[in-house]
Amino acid sequence: MADAFHIEVLKPGLATSVQDKGRQGYYHLGIPPSGALDQYALAAANLLVGNAEDAAVLECTLLGPELLFHRAALIAVTGATMAPKIDGKPMPCNTALAVPAGSRLSFEFVSAGARACLAVAGGIDVPVVLGSRSTYTLGAIGGHEGRRLKAGDKLAIGQPSPRARAGRELPLDLAAHCPKTQTLRVLPGLYDHRLEPESAATFYQDAWTVTSEADRIGYRYKQGRALRFRGREQPFGAGADPSNIVDACYPIGSIQVPAGVEPIILHRDAVSGGGYAMIGTVISADMDKVGQMQPNQSARFEKVTLEQALAARREHHARYDRLRQALSG
Numbered sequence: 001m002a003d004a005f006h007i008e009v010l011k012p013g014l015a016t017s018v019q020d021k022g023r024q025g026y027y028h029l030g031i032p033p034s035g036a037l038d039q040y041a042l043a044a045a046n047l048l049v050g051n052a053e054d055a056a057v058l059e060c061t062l063l064g065p066e067l068l069f070h071r072a073a074l075i076a077v078t079g080a081t082m083a084p085k086i087d088g089k090p091m092p093c094n095t096a097l098a099v100p101a102g103s104r105l106s107f108e109f110v111s112a113g114a115r116a117c118l119a120v121a122g123g124i125d126v127p128v129v130l131g132s133r134s135t136y137t138l139g140a141i142g143g144h145e146g147r148r149l150k151a152g153d154k155l156a157i158g159q160p161s162p163r164a165r166a167g168r169e170l171p172l173d174l175a176a177h178c179p180k181t182q183t184l185r186v187l188p189g190l191y192d193h194r195l196e197p198e199s200a201a202t203f204y205q206d207a208w209t210v211t212s213e214a215d216r217i218g219y220r221y222k223q224g225r226a227l228r229f230r231g232r233e234q235p236f237g238a239g240a241d242p243s244n245i246v247d248a249c250y251p252i253g254s255i256q257v258p259a260g261v262e263p264i265i266l267h268r269d270a271v272s273g274g275g276y277a278m279i280g281t282v283i284s285a286d287m288d289k290v291g292q293m294q295p296n297q298s299a300r301f302e303k304v305t306l307e308q309a310l311a312a313r314r315e316h317h318a319r320y321d322r323l324r325q326a327l328s329g
Helices: 039-048 197-205 284-291 306-327
Strands: 007-011 017-019 057-061 066-069 073-081 084-086 097-099 104-107 112-120 181-188 207-214 218-222 244-249 254-256 264-266 273-276 278-282 298-303
Touching: 039 057, 039 073, 039 112, 039 284, 039 306, 084 097, 181 284, 181 306, 197 298, 278 284, 284 306
Parallel strands: 181 298
Antiparallel strands: 007 066, 017 057, 057 112, 066 104, 073 097, 073 112, 084 104, 181 278, 207 218, 207 298, 218 264, 244 273, 254 264, 254 278
């Protein structure tokens, strides 16, 4: 008798979850977009196996899962260099691979980047919640039972597209590049005026190192010089710390520095507002880079203008267009 499901989770990996492009329109209610931290890798993996760009995939963080395929499937792994293995045989990333029924899929240790997107032709078939299949673990919504995967979970796959075929490859110039040191472009925030001028300068001069507290909610950095906020009498409703403000909205990518010590870049599972001053926002074109940084890797922040941020966004969208063109067949 055929199994009703396609994939069985034998080992879940470190933090594997179902993600798609994310859910929009609920941030004002405190529900963040979630979705893959590397949105480009999501699109690339899906296009390789003939899916729509926003189909649900498995986002694998640092340590990949081990999966048993009860039915034949077509897969692709993009983003972090986390080479897949089919029945123990290493296979290439950025390539559409046929997985025979009864095979086990596992992964080599990650050698570059932090998050790989595993797409399966047909997409991971979990319920749509508020317009998305993405997992938001803090709210326990979406994905597979609103949580990360665990051993014994069983996943169904949707109907593959006629475009699905093994052997399709991502051109090298369109594949992910995950260096150990990143430059993250920042648009100065609504509250950067709260910094002392010297600290406003050293923030962009120093190299900052990713701490172990780096996840889908936010990336914390250390080892730069502490930032000093201008002294003032705190307004009613603000906390006592100099970095506190009266609560305000937080855009994805915004940078807060509690007590002026360790900057935090808020990512796709972050809360929508709070009482810390936002000294800047990482531009949308660089947010995929943040999600691919490993603990102990370093970044420098580069101040840009709105015009430069918009130009970077246009370049980022142009890369998507080249991706679609390269994999349209």
